[in-house]
Amino acid sequence: MTTKILHNARLIDGTGADAVPDAVLVIDDGKITYAGPSAGAPQIDESTNPVRVDVGGNTVTPGFFDCHVHLSLPGTKGSPIMAAMVPESYRFFELIGRLKTTVAAGVTTVRDLMGVDVGVRDAVKHGLVEGPRLLVADKMFSQTGGHADFHIPSGLDGTGLIGGVIVDSVDEARKEARALLREGVDVLKIASSGGVTSPSDDPDWLGARTEIVAALVEEAHNYGGRKVAAHAIGLAGIQAAIQGGVQSVEHGYALTDELRTEMVERGQFLVPTLIETLKPDTATPQAVAKSSKWHALAHESIQASVEAGIKVAVGTDAGLVPDHGDTLGELGCLVKFGGMTPMQAIVAGTKTSAELCDVAETLGTLEAGKLADVVVVKGDPTTDIDSLADKDNILLVLKEGKAASNRGAYTI
Ligand SMILES: [Zn+2]
Numbered sequence: 585m586t587t588k589i590l591h592n593a594r595l596i597d598g599t600g601a602d603a604v605p606d607a608v609l610v611i612d613d614g615k616i617t618y619a620g621p622s623a624g625a626p627q628i629d630e631s632t633n634p635v636r637v638d639v640g641g642n643t644v645t646p647g648f649f650d651c652h653v654h655l656s657l658p659g660t661k662g663s664p665i666m667a668a669m670v671p672e673s674y675r676f677f678e679l680i681g682r683l684k685t686t687v688a689a690g691v692t693t694v695r696d697l698m699g700v701d702v703g704v705r706d707a708v709k710h711g712l713v714e715g716p717r718l719l720v721a722d723k724m725f726s727q728t729g730g731h732a733d734f735h736i737p738s739g740l741d742g743t744g745l746i747g748g749v750i751v752d753s754v755d756e757a758r759k760e761a762r763a764l765l766r767e768g769v770d771v772l773k774i775a776s777s778g779g780v781t782s783p784s785d786d787p788d789w790l791g792a793r794t795e796i797v798a799a800l801v802e803e804a805h806n807y808g809g810r811k812v813a814a815h816a817i818g819l820a821g822i823q824a825a826i827q828g829g830v831q832s833v834e835h836g837y838a839l840t841d842e843l844r845t846e847m848v849e850r851g852q853f854l855v856p857t858l859i860e861t862l863k864p865d866t867a868t869p870q871a872v873a874k875s876s877k878w879h880a881l882a883h884e885s886i887q888a889s890v891e892a893g894i895k896v897a898v899g900t901d902a903g904l905v906p907d908h909g910d911t912l913g914e915l916g917c918l919v920k921f922g923g924m925t926p927m928q929a930i931v932a933g934t935k936t937s938a939e940l941c942d943v944a945e946t947l948g949t950l951e952a953g954k955l956a957d958v959v960v961v962k963g964d965p966t967t968d969i970d971s972l973a974d975k976d977n978i979l980l981v982l983k984e985g986k987a988a989s990n991r992g993a994y995t996i
């Protein structure tokens with residue numbers, strides 16, 4: 585048995601409880617056996633040669649989540665069209681650096697909502713490549729002409745390349761859903777509204793009607809209790825998502841108070857993706873124009889959603905706009921625009937996100953019995969939430985007790 589002890593730590597356990605100033609974390613074989621004040625720490629059997637790490641008064645938090653990423657996309661370092669210019673095999677190698685950057689930024693679990701399949705998830709799980717634990721949707725559904733339809737005006741069809749799947753009837757939706765569920769995806773993704781980057785629609789438009797959303801929700805539920813995430817920016821798409829019974833509304837910028845109440849009643853999550861704003865040099869002029877309008881609305885509307893009591897999880901669309909590894913900047917946005925306290929933003933990025941990902945039994949908080957996904961952050965993020973966004977402050981990242989990144993050069 586390997587025992588690791590992090591001491592001289594400020595503990596933020598992710599439950600929302602106040603930070604514990606002089607805390608100890610004990611990890612046995614990748615699981616937490618104690619997280620709390622040093623005064624109450626258990627006696628350690630020295631004959632087991634425990635590894636003791638003095639974290640120098642810095643803060644220990646749970647591994648963070650990003651519930652909305654696209655590892656297949658290059659972020660601001662390139663344009664999605666580059667995917668069309670290389671063989672498919674090349675794109676797998678591009679994932680290696682993105683996975684590493686993400687976990688080194690303190691994100692130990694991601695939900696990829698279009699673009700990578702279960703093979704990538706399992707390659708990380710089996711240790712073939714280093715990265716955050718993945719949950720994958722693989723494909724994104726919409727109707728013809730919707731957000732998943734990447735027929736571009738030149739006549740080229742990029743739908744399959746980006747991971748889109750087109751369904752125009754309930755029967756088509758059920759069949760495609762079953763094929764994905766058979767493959768073993770963790771979640772289904774539907775674009776019930778139009779999108780910012782898609783070539784032929786608008787976020788105000790409907791991307792899939794309620795009965796199609798509801799059919800996916802039913803199929804996913806029947807297949808081992810899986811869930812559906814809906815890309816929904818404008819009102820019509822948000823309404824179809826909520827009333828179709830999805831588990832999470834992604835973006836949700838045009839939410840109304842009435843629909844906020846309905847989300848709370850249904851226990852649905854919101855993943856507000858506040859950090860994304862398209863830059864003119866990586867997107868078409870049409871997409872940039874859509875982006876500035878809709879992302880301004882995102883910043884205006886989030887506070888009412890937080891105040892309504894909707895469960896808010898952290899997701900960024902990393903790969904599309906923010907770069908891989910920029911996830912924790914979203915927490916600063918939740919404070920700045922959403923009116924959350926820094927502690928509430930940390931809970932959104934840990935415990936609440938773990939609930940959305942259906943892994944709260946083993947992840948999301950630092951409590952005895954849970955997997956040791958742990959981040960050591962320089963300083964105190966409850967007094968400076970933006971400090972999390974600076975990767976130099978992410979001193980150590982443990983995934984199931986093993987160092988995935990060690991900028992602080994600790995002996996562990
Ligand atoms: Zn997305």
